[in-house]
Amino acid sequence: MSTEPKRPPFDSNRAWTDAANMVTANRDLLLALAGVFLVVPAFAVAMLLPPPQPAEGADFQTMLAPFGEYYRNNAVVLVAMALFQMIGTLSILALFTDTRRPTVGEAIRQGFRYTPTAIAAQLILGMAIGAMVMLPIMLGGATKSFGFTVLGFLAAVVLGIWAWVRLSLVAPAVIVDRLANPFRALERSWRLTEGHVLRLLVFFILVLIGFVVVMLVAEGVTRLLLALVASAKTTDIVATLVGTLMQAVMSVYFVAIAAACHRQLAGPSVQSMVDKFE
Numbered sequence: 001m002s003t004e005p006k007r008p009p010f011d012s013n014r015a016w017t018d019a020a021n022m023v024t025a026n027r028d029l030l031l032a033l034a035g036v037f038l039v040v041p042a043f044a045v046a047m048l049l050p051p052p053q054p055a056e057g058a059d060f061q062t063m064l065a066p067f068g069e070y071y072r073n074n075a076v077v078l079v080a081m082a083l084f085q086m087i088g089t090l091s092i093l094a095l096f097t098d099t100r101r102p103t104v105g106e107a108i109r110q111g112f113r114y115t116p117t118a119i120a121a122q123l124i125l126g127m128a129i130g131a132m133v134m135l136p137i138m139l140g141g142a143t144k145s146f147g148f149t150v151l152g153f154l155a156a157v158v159l160g161i162w163a164w165v166r167l168s169l170v171a172p173a174v175i176v177d178r179l180a181n182p183f184r185a186l187e188r189s190w191r192l193t194e195g196h197v198l199r200l201l202v203f204f205i206l207v208l209i210g211f212v213v214v215m216l217v218a219e220g221v222t223r224l225l226l227a228l229v230a231s232a233k234t235t236d237i238v239a240t241l242v243g244t245l246m247q248a249v250m251s252v253y254f255v256a257i258a259a260a261c262h263r264q265l266a267g268p269s270v271q272s273m274v275d276k277f278e
Contacts, residue, residue: 010196012203019256022096037088038248041081087111093175096259121170121182132159172262192265215246
């Protein structure tokens with residue numbers, strides 16, 4: 001019989017409060033980290049390498065073709081941006097969770113140190129979820145039945161989401177628990193999220209919906225107001241900047257949420273995080 005004490009259910013209100021407190025307490029340092037690693041590269045790519053706009057009235061396959069060519073032609077730049085942003089994300093996570101209260105430089109060094117582990121974990125996660133998703137789709141397609149194919153697709157979506165939630169705390173497992181082995185980081189997230197998948201999923205979805213609505217409204221209002229007083233080019237530049245800033249804010253909050261969820265689910269015996277207000 002297991003002697004491990006039963007953990008209390010995940011408290012989303014507490015997680016959100018902790019995350020918001022982390023962001024507020026580190027606001028000044030976040031301006032530097034998020035500005036350099038999240039806002040600048042995303043805005044530069046959006047301005048210099050904007051994605052293609054689908055033609056009106058085109059079918060689905062015709063709409064996808066330009067995107068395939070876009071990603072093939074700009075793969076190096078896009079991968080470099082993703083890597084740069086990953087270093088920034090891990091640095092922000094280190095800023096939130098390191099009990100030594102690191103400087104910006106120290107946080108960046110921690111983020112850089114654990115980036116290979118995070119990349120390896122993400123690759124393993126992607127392959128695992130890909131295999132889980134493809135299996136029911138292939139089984140459904142093998143029956144040559146439309147109904148079974150749809151069921152296979154729905155099963156694949158459910159399995160993919162479930163696996164993503166179970167492994168959503170890999171980044172804090174790497175940074176907070178100092179796990180350089182990607183398999184151990186994946187295992188750590190798997191154990192922490194056990195029994196909390198539904199609550200975590202609902203929490204993530206609600207936060208995502210809230211941010212998406214705010215982002216759409218902010219960018220839409222910006223475009224509407226500037227269209228009355230500025231040129232189309234100026235309107236596009238400013239609206240893109242606003243959208244990029246909102247995306248960076250959302251990313252910062254989701255990093256804080258991951259840190260708060262890890263702290264809560266890891267339990268009081270894990271002294272890897274401190275409240276910045278104490």
